[in-house]
Amino acid sequence: MEISLHWLWCLFVWWRQDAIHAYVNMHYLYPLWLGISVMGLFFLCMVKYLPHSGSRRDILDRWQIALVLTYTFYIATIIVVIGYSSLFAGVSLVGGAMLGMMLIKRRYAWRMFWLQIILMLLAITSPYFGITLPNLRQLTVIHPLLETHNYLTYNEIMAVENAVAASAFENNVLSWDSITEIQRSSAFFWRSTHLYLAFPKAIFIVYIFRALLLVLDDSRQETLRHANQDELTQLKNRRYGLKKMKYALSTVQDNQDLSVMLFDLDWFKRINDNYGHDVGDQVLIEISQTLLQSLSDETIISRYGGEEFLVVLPDTSHDSAMVIAEQLRLSIAEHIINIGDVFDFSVTASFGLYTLTHQERACIAKNYKSILAKKAQSQSSASPLIKPIATQRAESQMAFMQKLPGDICQRLISTADKALYEAKHRGRNQVVSANHMFAEKNGSIHSLYKNR
Numbered sequence: 001m002e003i004s005l006h007w008l009w010c011l012f013v014w015w016r017q018d019a020i021h022a023y024v025n026m027h028y029l030y031p032l033w034l035g036i037s038v039m040g041l042f043f044l045c046m047v048k049y050l051p052h053s054g055s056r057r058d059i060l061d062r063w064q065i066a067l068v069l070t071y072t073f074y075i076a077t078i079i080v081v082i083g084y085s086s087l088f089a090g091v092s093l094v095g096g097a098m099l100g101m102m103l104i105k106r107r108y109a110w111r112m113f114w115l116q117i118i119l120m121l122l123a124i125t126s127p128y129f130g131i132t133l134p135n136l137r138q139l140t141v142i143h144p145l146l147e148t149h150n151y152l153t154y155n156e157i158m159a160v161e162n163a164v165a166a167s168a169f170e171n172n173v174l175s176w177d178s179i180t181e182i183q184r185s186s187a188f189f190w191r192s193t194h195l196y197l198a199f200p201k202a203i204f205i206v207y208i209f210r211a212l213l214l215v216l217d218d219s220r221q222e223t224l225r226h227a228n229q230d231e232l233t234q235l236k237n238r239r240y241g242l243k244k245m246k247y248a249l250s251t252v253q254d255n256q257d258l259s260v261m262l263f264d265l266d267w268f269k270r271i272n273d274n275y276g277h278d279v280g281d282q283v284l285i286e287i288s289q290t291l292l293q294s295l296s297d298e299t300i301i302s303r304y305g306g307e308e309f310l311v312v313l314p315d316t317s318h319d320s321a322m323v324i325a326e327q328l329r330l331s332i333a334e335h336i337i338n339i340g341d342v343f344d345f346s347v348t349a350s351f352g353l354y355t356l357t358h359q360e361r362a363c364i365a366k367n368y369k370s371i372l373a374k375k376a377q378s379q380s381s382a383s384p385l386i387k388p389i390a391t392q393r394a395e396s397q398m399a400f401m402q403k404l405p406g407d408i409c410q411r412l413i414s415t416a417d418k419a420l421y422e423a424k425h426r427g428r429n430q431v432v433s434a435n436h437m438f439a440e441k442n443g444s445i446h447s448l449y450k451n452r
């Protein structure tokens with residue numbers, strides 16, 4: 001695309017030479033045009049040849065090196081002959097390197113990028129060593145100011161233009177006509193050249209950058225999905241369930257209860273043993289679907305282990321959670337699992353439930369705060385050193401955020417697990433509340449942290 005554009009540009013200059021011959025040195029245009037045509041043919045051959053080189057790595061490598069080397073010298077020549085332009089050179093360098101890194105070995109593209117920079121520096125410093133490089137430009141506006149016919153680079157034109165403008169302004173003679181003349185001048189012609197030769201590459205760079213960001217977004221989403229999701233059931237996994245549970249505990253309002261439900265399919269091993277592992281998998285998938293359909297979007301549902309599921313109900317009182325658990329138990333028991341129209345069966349599940357009431361949570365938070373305060377006191381008396389203010393602030397901020405003990409999720413789950421164990425013990429296919437269980441046992445309200 002880039003070479004075609006340059007080729008078309010040469011065609012345009014040749015076609016409009018009557019109008020612009022004053023700005024262009026036609027002696028240099030023809031060899032440049034020829035060079036661009038040869039380059040185009042070379043790249044065309046590569047495009048045709050490369051797909052047929054098959055798996056020959058050495059040939060592919062050689063062609064890649066040839067491609068980037070040729071492109072590097074081509075760009076360096078174009079920049080020198082057309083005149084250095086930060087816009088044109090910049091986008092060519094960056095765009096070429098980006099495309100190279102996408103299409104060929106990054107190592108080659110990186111090395112050529114540096115080679116191109118070195119070539120540019122050599123071209124820029126060449127006048128200091130008495131070397132004159134060919135240049136297409138012919139400067140007409142300031143031509144009368146110069147003693148001889150001259151070809152200047154972009155930066156030289158800018159410098160001369162500034163000098164002319166400065167002197168003109170000083171003498172207060174720069175009229176609107178002069179400005180229009182400048183706009184029609186070679187400087188304008190060459191600057192426009194750089195713009196339209198640089199635009200496609202600039203568009204390409206931004207397009208690639210956008211595409212890369214989209215790819216990054218997609219892969220981030222994909223990684224997150226894999227990190228949080230259970231492969232078989234497509235439910236959230238244990239890690240994600242615990243993370244969400246922790247978050248729910250930290251955001252629950254002062255007057256809200258939070259219920260935790262752990263349930264396990266009954267006699268699941270027998271299903272695997274009798275019908276095979278595939279049927280076992282199908283059961284897990286179908287029960288997960290039932291679970292998703294029966295519970296609201298606010299509920300945190302995750303596969304906790306093999307045939308064990310964790311359900312966290314934020315802002316749900318004990319009575320409501322019991323009703324939800326009972327409905328879920330019935331939905332699972334009523335769900336018919338159909339094995340390829342050959343036979344049907346259903347499964348049951350046992351539920352353990354625990355509700356952390358807002359009163360108990362407040363109590364835990366209060367005790368935890370006093371434990372933290374005692375700890376902080378003993379630490380400060382043990383260490384005579386005064387802590388930096390920043391450290392003190394960070395610590396108090398952490399204590400403020402961490403209102404509940406770090407192991408509270410595990411405590412809640414293991415309490416629900418005790419109730420689940422009891423449900424299995426009582427004959428399965430039922431819901432047992434740990435709150436009821438402990439109340440029956442101790443005759444008092446159970447506390448998660450009573451032994452502290």
Ligand SMILES: Nc1nc2c(ncn2[C@@H]2O[C@H](COP(=O)(O)OP(=O)(O)OP(=O)(O)O)[C@@H](O)[C@H]2O)c(=O)[nH]1
Nearest residue numbers: 264265266267268269270272277280281306307424
């Ligand atoms: N098909 C299948 N089976 C699994 C998967 N994960 C765990 N299991 C099986 O689940 C079974 C669990 O068996 P147990 O822990 O003895 O429980 P159970 O047979 O349901 O008995 P109770 O829980 O006491 O009612 C084991 O045989 C595991 O191999 C899974 O992803 N797919």
